[in-house]
Amino acid sequence: MTTQVSRPNRVAVLGLGAMGLPMATWLRGEFEVAGFDPMPERLELARAASIIPASTPAAAATDADVVVVAVRDRAQAEAALFGTEGAAGVMRAGAVVVLTSTIGPDAAIAIAQPLRDRGLLVVDAPISGGPVRAGNGDLLVVVGAGDDAMAVAKPVLDRLASSLILVGPRIGDGQLLKVINQLLAGVHIAAAAEAVALARGVGLDPATVINALTGGAAHSFMLADRGPRMVEVYERDPEVKSRVDIFVKDMGIVTDLARQAHVPTPLAAAAQQLYRQAEEAGLGARDDSSVVTMLSPRENG
Amino acid sequence: MTTQVSRPNRVAVLGLGAMGLPMATWLRGEFEVAGFDPMPERLELARAASIIPASTPAAAATDADVVVVAVRDRAQAEAALFGTEGAAGVMRAGAVVVLTSTIGPDAAIAIAQPLRDRGLLVVDAPISGGPVRAGNGDLLVVVGAGDDAMAVAKPVLDRLASSLILVGPRIGDGQLLKVINQLLAGVHIAAAAEAVALARGVGLDPATVINALTGGAAHSFMLADRGPRMVEVYERDPEVKSRVDIFVKDMGIVTDLARQAHVPTPLAAAAQQLYRQAEEAGLGARDDSSVVTMLSPRENG
Numbered sequence: 001m002t003t004q005v006s007r008p009n010r011v012a013v014l015g016l017g018a019m020g021l022p023m024a025t026w027l028r029g030e031f032e033v034a035g036f037d038p039m040p041e042r043l044e045l046a047r048a049a050s051i052i053p054a055s056t057p058a059a060a061a062t063d064a065d066v067v068v069v070a071v072r073d074r075a076q077a078e079a080a081l082f083g084t085e086g087a088a089g090v091m092r093a094g095a096v097v098v099l100t101s102t103i104g105p106d107a108a109i110a111i112a113q114p115l116r117d118r119g120l121l122v123v124d125a126p127i128s129g130g131p132v133r134a135g136n137g138d139l140l141v142v143v144g145a146g147d148d149a150m151a152v153a154k155p156v157l158d159r160l161a162s163s164l165i166l167v168g169p170r171i172g173d174g175q176l177l178k179v180i181n182q183l184l185a186g187v188h189i190a191a192a193a194e195a196v197a198l199a200r201g202v203g204l205d206p207a208t209v210i211n212a213l214t215g216g217a218a219h220s221f222m223l224a225d226r227g228p229r230m231v232e233v234y235e236r237d238p239e240v241k242s243r244v245d246i247f248v249k250d251m252g253i254v255t256d257l258a259r260q261a262h263v264p265t266p267l268a269a270a271a272q273q274l275y276r277q278a279e280e281a282g283l284g285a286r287d288d289s290s291v292v293t294m295l296s297p298r299e300n301g
Numbered sequence: 302m303t304t305q306v307s308r309p310n311r312v313a314v315l316g317l318g319a320m321g322l323p324m325a326t327w328l329r330g331e332f333e334v335a336g337f338d339p340m341p342e343r344l345e346l347a348r349a350a351s352i353i354p355a356s357t358p359a360a361a362a363t364d365a366d367v368v369v370v371a372v373r374d375r376a377q378a379e380a381a382l383f384g385t386e387g388a389a390g391v392m393r394a395g396a397v398v399v400l401t402s403t404i405g406p407d408a409a410i411a412i413a414q415p416l417r418d419r420g421l422l423v424v425d426a427p428i429s430g431g432p433v434r435a436g437n438g439d440l441l442v443v444v445g446a447g448d449d450a451m452a453v454a455k456p457v458l459d460r461l462a463s464s465l466i467l468v469g470p471r472i473g474d475g476q477l478l479k480v481i482n483q484l485l486a487g488v489h490i491a492a493a494a495e496a497v498a499l500a501r502g503v504g505l506d507p508a509t510v511i512n513a514l515t516g517g518a519a520h521s522f523m524l525a526d527r528g529p530r531m532v533e534v535y536e537r538d539p540e541v542k543s544r545v546d547i548f549v550k551d552m553g554i555v556t557d558l559a560r561q562a563h564v565p566t567p568l569a570a571a572a573q574q575l576y577r578q579a580e581e582a583g584l585g586a587r588d589d590s591s592v593v594t595m596l597s598p599r600e601n602g
Binding site: 105128129130140142163165167168173176177179180181182183184185187188190191192194195197198199200201202204208209212213216217218219220221222223225254257258261262263264265266267268269270271273274294295296 | 443485495570
């Protein structure tokens with residue numbers, strides 16, 4: 001017997017940050033959306049985007065068919081779901097929690113189990129693409145989920161993703177692919193920083209170098225995307241599109257997973273140190289392109 | 302007064318290896334081409350491609366307007382130009398030496414000076430793209446050269462390159478950009494190896510992972526190009542398109558230049574160690590995709 005799955009009507013988004021707010025706004029085009037964030041100014045922005053503002057996760061999640069968790073890390077996800085006024089306590093059986101944060105497979109599994117014990121469904125669905133693509137339904141979403149959870153969540157995931165990849169049926173499968181994505185992304189940003197720093201060091205114009213190498217054997221998405229911002233860093237602080245401390249967190253997840261899997265990852269480890277060095281230098285909240293200044297300092301500090 | 306520069310008639314190619322032979326063959330479509338290689342079997346292949354085989358560099362270079370040096374490293378370039386029966390001793394004043402090898406700026410400058418002292422012109426023109434593109438005039442060629450040398454060499458460079466970038470007027474300027482190209486290429490191959498090894502280590506299908514990540518934020522040319530060959534390594538030895546020991550040499554040039562320029566390059570240094578480790582494990586002549594086996598061993602050794 002196949003259970004008839006009805007289309008989600010109400011969606012809650014927990015966390016209205018750089019990714020959560022544009023996702024909630026884009027979902028608003030197709031669903032009724034409630035949003036929670038601890039910062040009043042984010043709730044005001046949500047209200048202005050016709051999102052129902054909620055001052056607790058529970059208030060946002062009440063009557064929701066799908067609860068999208070869009071917070072920064074594991075601790076925030078656990079607080080939003082299981083803390084005081086957490087969402088898990090009010091969700092009805094059969095509703096789905098979609099975990100979009102990059103937290104690693106172990107954390108996703110640890111969070112999913114008590115949700116399932118309450119009769120809730122869970123989709124492990126880390127996202128990639130940045131705020132602009134989050135606001136246009138243009139994200140890469142990599143999913144670990146069973147058929148029952150996917151059946152309920154799919155209209156919401158389809159709205160958010162231009163590329164939706166079902167990695168496997170287990171919670172954590174999406175996280176595994178996202179961790180490998182972050183290994184490459186984090187190493188490629190650091191490599192672009194070395195290229196820009198070396199160009200500066202030998203007296204070549206780094207913008208010319210990036211332009212010459214983009215598209216050839218040295219090409220990466222990050223060289224083309226972050227490279228020009230690394231050049232800009234020497235003139236002004238670039239707009240923060242992705243923070244340094246996100247890669248401090250994510251390269252930690254990468255190297256933890258690699259250690260558990262007995263796989264040496266010397267480049268990911270070197271990149272992790274570079275992001276940590278930048279964070280310790282006070283750049284944690286800056287755009288990640290600013291790591292280039294660890295290798296080639298700004299003259300005015 | 303502008304000197305009238307006539308179009309080159311005869312071209313010599315010194316070194317008929319993985320890059321030299323396809324370049325010489327492609328040049329043959331537009332010029333008379335003589336070729337030198339120390340290995341008789343390479344000379345036979347040249348003869349079969351209507352290239353005039355020469356058993357010494359001097360024999361190849363006699364009457365040549367442009368001498369293309371396509372050897373592996375600095376020592377081979379010096380031997381071909383200045384050794385017994387070297388090309389420099391027979392070239393007429395005003396002829397051009399085109400250095401296509403990746404040898405670093407210092408070596409290019411050291412080789413150029415005695416050539417200029419003999420009244421020869423020099424173009425620093427390291428190439429990128431691999432054997433297939435070498436045989437189709439589809440190379441990236443990055444050039445350091447003055448106007449006089451470029452005026453003579455340009456028809457030859459135009460024949461070889463789909464992308465010809467004049468970096469600057471000095472010998473070594475082309476090498477500088479090529480070194481930065483190799484920094485990125487070498488790091489990106491090593492990063493792809495870590496991604497494939499980690500995918501294997503956590504039980505994901507690495508081919509599926511590469512396919513999912515190609516084109517997104519984790520994309521690199523090398524992930525798309527070497528990634529599938531890194532998967533193939535576990536079934537059979539892939540065709541050798543670019544040898545491990547080329548990156549042992551090139552990452553040495555990268556880290557030497559970075560040290561001279563006082564630029565820390567922790568990822569390039571980590572990648573250099575990985576290529577050295579692979580060379581010491583006996584993989585020097587294998588395809589560079591085989592470095593993945595340093596991180597995730599083959600079961601049958």
